[in-house]
Amino acid sequence: MRIIKKVSQMQNLAKVLHGKGKSMGFVPTMGALHEGHLSLMRRARKENDVVIVSIFVNPTQFGPAEDCRRYPRNLKKDAELCNKIGVGYIFAPSVNEMYPDGYSTYINIEGNFTEVLEGKSRPGHFRGVATVVAKLFNIIQPDRAYFGQKDYQQLLLVKKMVEDLNIPLKIISCPTIRESDGLAMSSRNVYLGAEERKSALILNQVLESTRKSLKYRIADARRMEDRIIKIIKKEPKVKIDYVEIRDWKDLRPVKIARKGCVILVAVWIGKTRLIDNVII
Amino acid sequence: MRIIKKVSQMQNLAKVLHGKGKSMGFVPTMGALHEGHLSLMRRARKENDVVIVSIFVNPTQFGPAEDCRRYPRNLKKDAELCNKIGVGYIFAPSVNEMYPDGYSTYINIEGNFTEVLEGKSRPGHFRGVATVVAKLFNIIQPDRAYFGQKDYQQLLLVKKMVEDLNIPLKIISCPTIRESDGLAMSSRNVYLGAEERKSALILNQVLESTRKSLKYRIADARRMEDRIIKIIKKEPKVKIDYVEIRDWKDLRPVKIARKGCVILVAVWIGKTRLIDNVII
Numbered sequence: 001m002r003i004i005k006k007v008s009q010m011q012n013l014a015k016v017l018h019g020k021g022k023s024m025g026f027v028p029t030m031g032a033l034h035e036g037h038l039s040l041m042r043r044a045r046k047e048n049d050v051v052i053v054s055i056f057v058n059p060t061q062f063g064p065a066e067d068c069r070r071y072p073r074n075l076k077k078d079a080e081l082c083n084k085i086g087v088g089y090i091f092a093p094s095v096n097e098m099y100p101d102g103y104s105t106y107i108n109i110e111g112n113f114t115e116v117l118e119g120k121s122r123p124g125h126f127r128g129v130a131t132v133v134a135k136l137f138n139i140i141q142p143d144r145a146y147f148g149q150k151d152y153q154q155l156l157l158v159k160k161m162v163e164d165l166n167i168p169l170k171i172i173s174c175p176t177i178r179e180s181d182g183l184a185m186s187s188r189n190v191y192l193g194a195e196e197r198k199s200a201l202i203l204n205q206v207l208e209s210t211r212k213s214l215k216y217r218i219a220d221a222r223r224m225e226d227r228i229i230k231i232i233k234k235e236p237k238v239k240i241d242y243v244e245i246r247d248w249k250d251l252r253p254v255k256i257a258r259k260g261c262v263i264l265v266a267v268w269i270g271k272t273r274l275i276d277n278v279i280i
Numbered sequence: 281m282r283i284i285k286k287v288s289q290m291q292n293l294a295k296v297l298h299g300k301g302k303s304m305g306f307v308p309t310m311g312a313l314h315e316g317h318l319s320l321m322r323r324a325r326k327e328n329d330v331v332i333v334s335i336f337v338n339p340t341q342f343g344p345a346e347d348c349r350r351y352p353r354n355l356k357k358d359a360e361l362c363n364k365i366g367v368g369y370i371f372a373p374s375v376n377e378m379y380p381d382g383y384s385t386y387i388n389i390e391g392n393f394t395e396v397l398e399g400k401s402r403p404g405h406f407r408g409v410a411t412v413v414a415k416l417f418n419i420i421q422p423d424r425a426y427f428g429q430k431d432y433q434q435l436l437l438v439k440k441m442v443e444d445l446n447i448p449l450k451i452i453s454c455p456t457i458r459e460s461d462g463l464a465m466s467s468r469n470v471y472l473g474a475e476e477r478k479s480a481l482i483l484n485q486v487l488e489s490t491r492k493s494l495k496y497r498i499a500d501a502r503r504m505e506d507r508i509i510k511i512i513k514k515e516p517k518v519k520i521d522y523v524e525i526r527d528w529k530d531l532r533p534v535k536i537a538r539k540g541c542v543i544l545v546a547v548w549i550g551k552t553r554l555i556d557n558v559i560i
Contacts, residue, residue, distance in 0.1 A: 011448055014448075015448070021299075104440065105387065105410075105444035106390055107388075108386050108387075108388060110384045111384045113384065130385075134445055135444075138447050139448075160385065161385050164383055164384065164415075165385055165411075165414055166287060166291065166418040167418050168291055168295070168421065
C-alpha cells in the first residue's frame with residue numbers, strides 16, 4: 001500500500017491504472033476510520049481491482065464555529081487499518097494541495113434539498129462537501145465511489161451532483177454500521193464521555209422502535225415526530241437539533257409516515273453533534 | 281462524421297475512444313459556426329486523433345432579457361462545416377438532455393474575477409458557462425479543449441475552474457480570428473445591419489492603435505480608457521457598456537497600462553452586444 005500526498009501524483013497514478021484497464025473503487029473519508037469506513041472498503045475491494053481511500057479533513061465543509069481543528073486525526077493508525085483490508089492507495093493531501101491560495105470554485109446543489117436538515121443547521125456544509133467530492137472524483141477518476149447511509153442527506157446530494165454534472169462513475173450506497181449496542185458508528189463518538197455515550201443510545205432505540213411500528217401501518221408524520229421528540233427528551237443530556245420524517249428519495253416533506261419514508265435525527269450531546277436515520 | 285444527441289451515447293462513445301487509446305480534442309460551441317470556431321477545430325485536428333464538437337445553445341448562460349431564443353441555429357450547415365474539417369463527432373443534445381426536470385447543480389467561480397466586466401453586465405452568465413462546460417467535460421472526457429481569446433474572461437474562467445476542480449484535461453487558448461476589415465468573428469455579427477456593421481469596425485481600430493501605442497511605452501490606465509471611450513463615442517450608433525484595462529493573467533485592475541495588460545471592450549450596436557479585446 002502507498003500513501004500519496006500530491007494531487008498531480010495521484011492524478012498520474014489514476015491515468016496509469018486506467019490505462020492498464022484496472023477498475024477503481026474509491027472511498028472518500030476524513031480519516032479517524034471506524035468499522036463503518038472499513039465496511040465501505042471491504043465492499044470496494046470485492047467490486048474493483050484497486051481500492052483508493054482518501055483521508056482529508058475538508059475545511060470547507062466545517063462552519064467557523066465547528067470542530068474542524070479538533071476533528072480526530074491519526075494517519076498512521078488509519079493506514080494500518082487500510083493496509084489490512086487490501087487498500088491499494090491512500091490519498092492524503094494537505095489543505096494547501098487541495099485549496100491553494102486564490103482557490104475560488106465551488107459547487108452548489110441549489111433548491112430545497114440542500115436548505116433543509118443538515119443544510120439548514122450547517123450553512124455552507126454541503127457546498128464544501130459537493131466541492132471536495134467533485135475534486136476528489138476528478139483527481140482519482142474512480143469507476144465506483146462508496147458512501148454510507150449514515151450521512152443520508154450527503155449520500156443523496158452526491159448522487160444528485162453526479163447525475164446533474166454527468167460525472168462518469170457509479171455511487172454505491174452502503175448500510176449504516178452500528179456498535180453492538182446500536183449506536184451508529186461515527187468518528188465523533190470518541191468525543192463522548194461515558195455518561196454521554198449511554199444517553200446517545202436513545203437515538204437508535206427510538207428510530208428502531210418507530211421503524212418497527214411503521215412497518216405494517218401508517219401514521220401522521222407530525223405526530224410521529226412529536227412522539228420521537230418526547231422520547232428523546234427523556235434523556236436529559238440530549239438536546240434535539242431536528243427530528244424529521246421525509247421522503248427517502250428526495251427528502252421532500254411528507255404528511256403521512258409510512259414505507260418509503262426516512263426518519264432523520266440530529267442531536268447535541270454536550271459539545272458533540274450526532275446524526276442518525278432509518279429508512280422505513 | 282456522426283451527430284450524437286444523447287448524453288449516455290456520447291458518454292459511452294468517449295469511454296470506447298479512451299479504451300482504444302485515442303487522444304480526444306474538444307471544441308465547445310453554440311453553433312452558428314464561423315471561421316473563429318473552424319480555426320479551433322483545425323488546431324484540435326492537428327493535435328488529437330479524434331475531434332468532437334459540441335453544438336448547444338446553453339440557456340443557463342443567457343439572462344432572461346437576452347437573445348437565447350433568437351440566437352442563430354443551423355445544425356445542417358454547421359455539420360457540413362465540421363465534416364469538411366475532419367471533425368469525428370458532433371454532440372448536439374437537447375436542452376432537456378442537459379437540464380432534465382429538477383436539475384439543480386451549479387458551479388460558481390466566486391470572488392472578484394467573475395463579478396467584473398461580463399460578469400457584472402451579465403449576472404449569472406458565468407455560472408451558466410462554468411456549469412455547462414464542466415458537464416460537457418464530464419460527458420466527453422477530452423484530453424484537450426479549445427477556447428478562443430475573443431471571449432477572454434470566459435477563457436480565464438474556464439482555466440481557473442479546471443485548475444480549481446482538478447479536471448484532468450488541458451485548456452488550449454487560440455487567437456481571435458477577424459474579418460478582413462478587422463471585426464472580430466462572432467455568431468452575433470449576423471444581427472448587424474450594413475451601417476451597424478461599419479460602425480462596429482471602430483472596436484478593432486481603437487484596440488489595435490492603442491496596442492501599437494503601448495508597445496514601447498506605458499500610460500496611465502484610466503486616461504487611456506477615457507481616450508478609447510472618447511474615440512468610440514465618435515460613432516453615434518455605438519453605445520459603450522465598458523472599456524477596461526486590466527492585468528492579462530487574472531483581470532485585476534491596474535494603474536498603469538503596459539505590456540502584460542489586456543484591454544477589454546463591450547458595446548451595444550442597436551440590439552446587438554459585441555465584445556472584443558487585445559493583449560498588449
